[in-house]
Amino acid sequence: MSYYVTHLESAIDGTHFPPDQLHTTHSGRPLWVRYDLEAVRRSVDRDQLIRRPSGLWRYRELLPLPPGHEPVTLGETITPLLPAGELGRLCGVQNLWIKDESRLPGGTFKSRGMTLAISMARRFGVKRVALPTAGNAGGAAALYAAAAGMEAFVFMPDDTPAVNQYEAALAGARVYRVRGLISDCGNIVRSLQHETGWLDLSTLREPYRLEGKKTMGLELAEQFQWRLPDVILYPTGGGTGLIGMWKAFQELSTLGWLNSEKLPRMVAVQSDGCCPIVRAFQRGERFAQPFPNAHTIASGIRVPSAVGDFMMLDTLRASQGTAVAVPEASIPDWMRIATRLTGIPICPEAAACVGALQKLAAEGWIHPEEHVVLFNTATALKYVETIQTPIPEWKGKLER
Amino acid sequence: MSYYVTHLESAIDGTHFPPDQLHTTHSGRPLWVRYDLEAVRRSVDRDQLIRRPSGLWRYRELLPLPPGHEPVTLGETITPLLPAGELGRLCGVQNLWIKDESRLPGGTFKSRGMTLAISMARRFGVKRVALPTAGNAGGAAALYAAAAGMEAFVFMPDDTPAVNQYEAALAGARVYRVRGLISDCGNIVRSLQHETGWLDLSTLREPYRLEGKKTMGLELAEQFQWRLPDVILYPTGGGTGLIGMWKAFQELSTLGWLNSEKLPRMVAVQSDGCCPIVRAFQRGERFAQPFPNAHTIASGIRVPSAVGDFMMLDTLRASQGTAVAVPEASIPDWMRIATRLTGIPICPEAAACVGALQKLAAEGWIHPEEHVVLFNTATALKYVETIQTPIPEWKGKLER
Numbered sequence: 017m018s019y020y021v022t023h024l025e026s027a028i029d030g031t032h033f034p035p036d037q038l039h040t041t042h043s044g045r046p047l048w049v050r051y052d053l054e055a056v057r058r059s060v061d062r063d064q065l066i067r068r069p070s071g072l073w074r075y076r077e078l079l080p081l082p083p084g085h086e087p088v089t090l091g092e093t094i095t096p097l098l099p100a101g102e103l104g105r106l107c108g109v110q111n112l113w114i115k116d117e118s119r120l121p122g123g124t125f126k127s128r129g130m131t132l133a134i135s136m137a138r139r140f141g142v143k144r145v146a147l148p149t150a151g152n153a154g155g156a157a158a159l160y161a162a163a164a165g166m167e168a169f170v171f172m173p174d175d176t177p178a179v180n181q182y183e184a185a186l187a188g189a190r191v192y193r194v195r196g197l198i199s200d201c202g203n204i205v206r207s208l209q210h211e212t213g214w215l216d217l218s219t220l221r222e223p224y225r226l227e228g229k230k231t232m233g234l235e236l237a238e239q240f241q242w243r244l245p246d247v248i249l250y251p252t253g254g255g256t257g258l259i260g261m262w263k264a265f266q267e268l269s270t271l272g273w274l275n276s277e278k279l280p281r282m283v284a285v286q287s288d289g290c291c292p293i294v295r296a297f298q299r300g301e302r303f304a305q306p307f308p309n310a311h312t313i314a315s316g317i318r319v320p321s322a323v324g325d326f327m328m329l330d331t332l333r334a335s336q337g338t339a340v341a342v343p344e345a346s347i348p349d350w351m352r353i354a355t356r357l358t359g360i361p362i363c364p365e366a367a368a369c370v371g372a373l374q375k376l377a378a379e380g381w382i383h384p385e386e387h388v389v390l391f392n393t394a395t396a397l398k399y400v401e402t403i404q405t406p407i408p409e410w411k412g413k414l415e416r
Numbered sequence: 417m418s419y420y421v422t423h424l425e426s427a428i429d430g431t432h433f434p435p436d437q438l439h440t441t442h443s444g445r446p447l448w449v450r451y452d453l454e455a456v457r458r459s460v461d462r463d464q465l466i467r468r469p470s471g472l473w474r475y476r477e478l479l480p481l482p483p484g485h486e487p488v489t490l491g492e493t494i495t496p497l498l499p500a501g502e503l504g505r506l507c508g509v510q511n512l513w514i515k516d517e518s519r520l521p522g523g524t525f526k527s528r529g530m531t532l533a534i535s536m537a538r539r540f541g542v543k544r545v546a547l548p549t550a551g552n553a554g555g556a557a558a559l560y561a562a563a564a565g566m567e568a569f570v571f572m573p574d575d576t577p578a579v580n581q582y583e584a585a586l587a588g589a590r591v592y593r594v595r596g597l598i599s600d601c602g603n604i605v606r607s608l609q610h611e612t613g614w615l616d617l618s619t620l621r622e623p624y625r626l627e628g629k630k631t632m633g634l635e636l637a638e639q640f641q642w643r644l645p646d647v648i649l650y651p652t653g654g655g656t657g658l659i660g661m662w663k664a665f666q667e668l669s670t671l672g673w674l675n676s677e678k679l680p681r682m683v684a685v686q687s688d689g690c691c692p693i694v695r696a697f698q699r700g701e702r703f704a705q706p707f708p709n710a711h712t713i714a715s716g717i718r719v720p721s722a723v724g725d726f727m728m729l730d731t732l733r734a735s736q737g738t739a740v741a742v743p744e745a746s747i748p749d750w751m752r753i754a755t756r757l758t759g760i761p762i763c764p765e766a767a768a769c770v771g772a773l774q775k776l777a778a779e780g781w782i783h784p785e786e787h788v789v790l791f792n793t794a795t796a797l798k799y800v801e802t803i804q805t806p807i808p809e810w811k812g813k814l815e816r
Contacts, residue, residue, distance in 0.1 A: 067467070070493065070494065090496070090759055090760060091495075091496025091497075091498055091516060093494070093495075093496065093519065096491025096493065097491075098490065116491060119493065119519055119520075119521070120519075121516075121519070121760075123795060123797060159759040159760075159761070161759075162758065163758065164759075169814070174809065178800065178804070179797050179800060182797075182803040182804055182805060183761060183797050183803070185805050185807060186751070186752060186755050186756075186796060186803050186805075187756060187759065188752075188755070191807050191808075192807070192808055192809070193807050193808070193809050193810060194809075195809070351586070352586060355562065355586050355587050355588070356586075356587060356588035358562065358563065359559040359561075359564075359587065360559075361583060361587070396583075397522070397523060397579050397582075397583050397797070397798055398797055400578065400579060403579075403582040403583070403585075404582055405582060405585050407572075407582075407585060407591050407592070408591075408593070409574065409592070410571065410594045410604065414569070414612070
């Protein structure tokens, strides 16, 4: 197998960097991994590739880990794309699918980024990693660091869902609760970087988590027989998934692997308790202002400021997409409704997307016959604080 | 596609029943589903079958849902078989794999049984199901019932892990906490059956959950290139998985699909806080006495008496296997150790298997070079009561 990465490229000014060294950011902004797609096209057959074992590592030629390096993997199987007809009809569309990312290691889509980031960290000899997290990324980082035999340090806001705290600790990470938001946790990681020598795994501060998230787009193309859906609804915190999927679609387009030229309209979904990207989108700005007093039970999208803001906003505009904030108070109701209609444990972040779908369908922005995909980014079962409910004691007869 | 089920067969006395009617038990004991394996052999090519989409429904000819009936599915992908070298070496063996069942819907292997049971219930026109549960089965039943649009009633001991209670409620089931054990919950389900008309989904009281669990054995054979491991360690409550895997191996053997005649030695693992099967095995008995004062944090194996006891004990003896009880107090330690060494969130039931592995290797019952598979039957992240731990607040510097 050959290696197809040509260089890294600054997303803010286009500066190139060599691919065989560990890079983080440039001018404080993210880097893209770039490939020789012409060479990939010549040597990889799309229809052969999908016969490889199920899992994101089947797209190896479009990933940055060089041949000869074993991935750090926990078995990232292709996640199911499940029809959700009844929920779709309730929301006003006839063709709704849910991509159930809760089926990845640790019950979260964050594992896609971490299998890449930790594999690349090991390839560069890193022994110690650290990250700020809104919850699931910290757990996933701890699991993959454990699998790689690396030390992990995880900094979380002190009101992060309890299961996220415990899972990182169970996996052997050093976990700290921080009075503040994810941005405060990020400041701690950066302030100690020199002293500790750890690799900062913060969202988009190393270039490889993005490549892992890209595989959501690759899988979607494969699962839709290389003809993409019309609309993708995506809960948006740091934005790696949104940006990564759009990168995947560009690469697939360049490779000539898509059967249709039409790309999906990308929709960023946030809570009105924390919606910096929605505000910037509506104001026509390329960079987002930090969102004051950020709050939402959808902890994964409680990100008041994101280093990749301009990449998200560029994606939304390039795809003719939009950005929607849903009422915070509606999120628990959508969790229950969506789980009951689908049998999929819908997390708060995905529940926000259900609310956005209903709004966009009601406004006519999504047409009833369009094909829509919504991402369930984690399992609801990790959000114990949100799903807890009084369970009646058995008193000898069924209540009506 | 043809239908290969020939009949149902009483496990206790061999009585036959027609396959096109809904059956439950005979003389209070379970039924086997029997197939025309000669016909399956003639029409199914093992090496073609494994090119079907990943998931247990690829084995359709060895499952009881007739052609023309759509399964009730949440996308049961083939679960990863992960090498666990470091953990194996700690326990005294060189070739250890973990089959990570936490990657199924709801984070539990119980989904295998429920996708079959609910699919068959729908095929027979059932609108309402009920079950007693130690935890994960109730959650899985609720999710699949939701997907099928059925009513579900779930009865749990009142100290069942909280997440199991909440997930069933989130999925819309009617959930009750019962002062007592799973056997008391089962009595309630049976006492109300006439009045409610619900289908009793209790372990081995309908014949199809067993067929779903059987797929663990089918997947294992496929993943080991049709040459089975030497030893399988399995946490044993109701025993459907143990019995189901052994049934799978018999069927594969009859089909001529195995490349080696040697079948695995099956090991039933329990906690010394609840080990009726271990006691019966040691005493040479075919039926187990109810275990008094059953207690263990491994809620899935807190089953003081099981209707399929003789099927488990027959399996252990036929396979030249054994039964091991591990000290209850050691389970949380094994969870932490195993999760840290593998990156897989190891549930208490699987942690008991790690303890059993170390014991059997130390005693020489398992040889260091034998190939051993251990099942992680659920995600540790649902056992919040067990994984909770104090998380330190950040005070401005790293502790040593």
